[in-house]
Amino acid sequence: MPTVPDMPLRLAGPECLATYATVPISFWVRRELAVELVDGGLGGIRLAEHPVEPPYLRDYDRYYTPMHWTETHDLNYWAFFLAGDLSAPVGAASVAYDTPSVPLLQGRRDVAELWDIRVHPDRRGQGIGSALFAAAVAWSRERGCVQLRIETQNTNVDACRFYAHKGCRLGAIHRLAYPLGASANRETMLVWCLDL
Amino acid sequence: MTLPKIHLAGPECLAAYATVPISFWVRRELAVELVDRGLGGIRLVEQPVEPPYLREYDRDETPLDWPGSFDLSNWAFFLADDPEAPAGAAAVAHNTPGVNMLEGRSDLAVLWDIRVHPDRRGQGVGAALFGEAVAWARERGCTQLKIETQTANIGACHFYARMGCRLGAINRFAYAGDPAAAEETMLLWYLDL
Numbered sequence A: 001m002p003t004v005p006d007m008p009l010r011l012a013g014p015e016c017l018a019t020y021a022t023v024p025i026s027f028w029v030r031r032e033l034a035v036e037l038v039d040g041g042l043g044g045i046r047l048a049e050h051p052v053e054p055p056y057l058r059d060y061d062r063y064y065t066p067m068h069w070t071e072t073h074d075l076n077y078w079a080f081f082l083a084g085d086l087s088a089p090v091g092a093a094s095v096a097y098d099t100p101s102v103p104l105l106q107g108r109r110d111v112a113e114l115w116d117i118r119v120h121p122d123r124r125g126q127g128i129g130s131a132l133f134a135a136a137v138a139w140s141r142e143r144g145c146v147q148l149r150i151e152t153q154n155t156n157v158d159a160c161r162f163y164a165h166k167g168c169r170l171g172a173i174h175r176l177a178y179p180l181g182a183s184a185n186r187e188t189m190l191v192w193c194l195d196l
Numbered sequence B: 001m002t003l004p005k006i007h008l009a010g011p012e013c014l015a016a017y018a019t020v021p022i023s024f025w026v027r028r029e030l031a032v033e034l035v036d037r038g039l040g041g042i043r044l045v046e047q048p049v050e051p052p053y054l055r056e057y058d059r060d061e062t063p064l065d066w067p068g069s070f071d072l073s074n075w076a077f078f079l080a081d082d083p084e085a086p087a088g089a090a091a092v093a094h095n096t097p098g099v100n101m102l103e104g105r106s107d108l109a110v111l112w113d114i115r116v117h118p119d120r121r122g123q124g125v126g127a128a129l130f131g132e133a134v135a136w137a138r139e140r141g142c143t144q145l146k147i148e149t150q151t152a153n154i155g156a157c158h159f160y161a162r163m164g165c166r167l168g169a170i171n172r173f174a175y176a177g178d179p180a181a182a183e184e185t186m187l188l189w190y191l192d193l
Helices: A016-021 A066-072 A130-142 A157-165 B010-015 B063-067 B126-138 B155-160
Strands: A008-013 A025-036 A044-058 A080-084 A090-095 A111-121 A147-153 A169-174 A190-196 B006-007 B025-034 B039-055 B076-081 B087-095 B108-116 B144-150 B166-171 B186-192
Touching: A008 A130, A016 A066, A016 A080, A025 A157, A044 B166, A080 A130, A090 A130, A090 B010, A111 A130, A130 A147, A147 A157, A157 A190, A169 B039, A190 B166, B006 B010, B006 B126, B010 B063, B010 B076, B025 B155, B063 B087, B076 B126, B087 B126, B108 B126, B126 B144, B126 B155, B144 B155
Parallel strands: A111 A147, B108 B144
Antiparallel strands: A008 A080, A025 A044, A044 B039, A080 A090, A090 A111, A147 A190, A169 A190, A169 B166, B006 B076, B025 B039, B076 B087, B087 B108, B144 B186, B166 B186
């Protein structure tokens, strides 16, 4: 992993979200973790990496961007990290904490959620995500959290590999967490947990 | 074996309902194993439990607590055989704000509770109750029935799988904040109606 010399990371408040939102989060889905029940589920749920044909662009910002977060959640206790130039960041991450409206936190004050992490496509694979992740972990530890949780989907194989590589373990698989919507291909929720 | 007669009732039946024990001995459980940290999924493997222990869902909350916790006006209660001294009972929740399990969906029903007296287990009482719960949910326009159980309740898991349910979710941290159940893993079963 190449290091990121002189990559400043700054902690910011929700006022940074307009800038934060300039970092694209979209990615091409070329592979996915296919979800297979073992013996109806009695043997568990298997994930098997498969190619996706044709590949498609997945953009979490399409309907719900960082500019919307303040409408749905009280961001008072959240942390926002920006990497690189503050006015034109190359990466960003946010951590949700002590917020009753965030289901993964279960109303607990000793759990944090890595709500969002994104790196500009031109700068992916350069360790910026790792630096942001480390900052989120350190901030959560400072708040006395014992666990950091991260929600992703079976269509985001790179994110799953990234979190596993960072020491996270899969905490939950939910095949029916998301409404079917327009696409016939329902995504499966995966929740990764890092004990702090 | 004669098929048990199932009676539909309202919340006034809960005193009789609560006389049916729900406790069971945990002698085996589904051990939870991550495959490649989770990248390969979550495996469930049946294993013996030594020493066996009695699991009692009624210890923290009994059916008598439900009226104080939820608006039961859209719930159904089923009693098997004698409504005064039932051999088994089941409860179905529908359209009830505050019941997170319902996900705010009006096309989803939750089999909130199902229990058969220990002397009457293995005689089809559970299947008859389950069948009535399914029929009731269908009549209300539900497209799915959802059921929460745990890896410690293998009998329930086999029963739901036999009734046609499929596993929808495995959650290893669902009970992390609850000291009595922190080590248990939540399983959500779904039946398409």
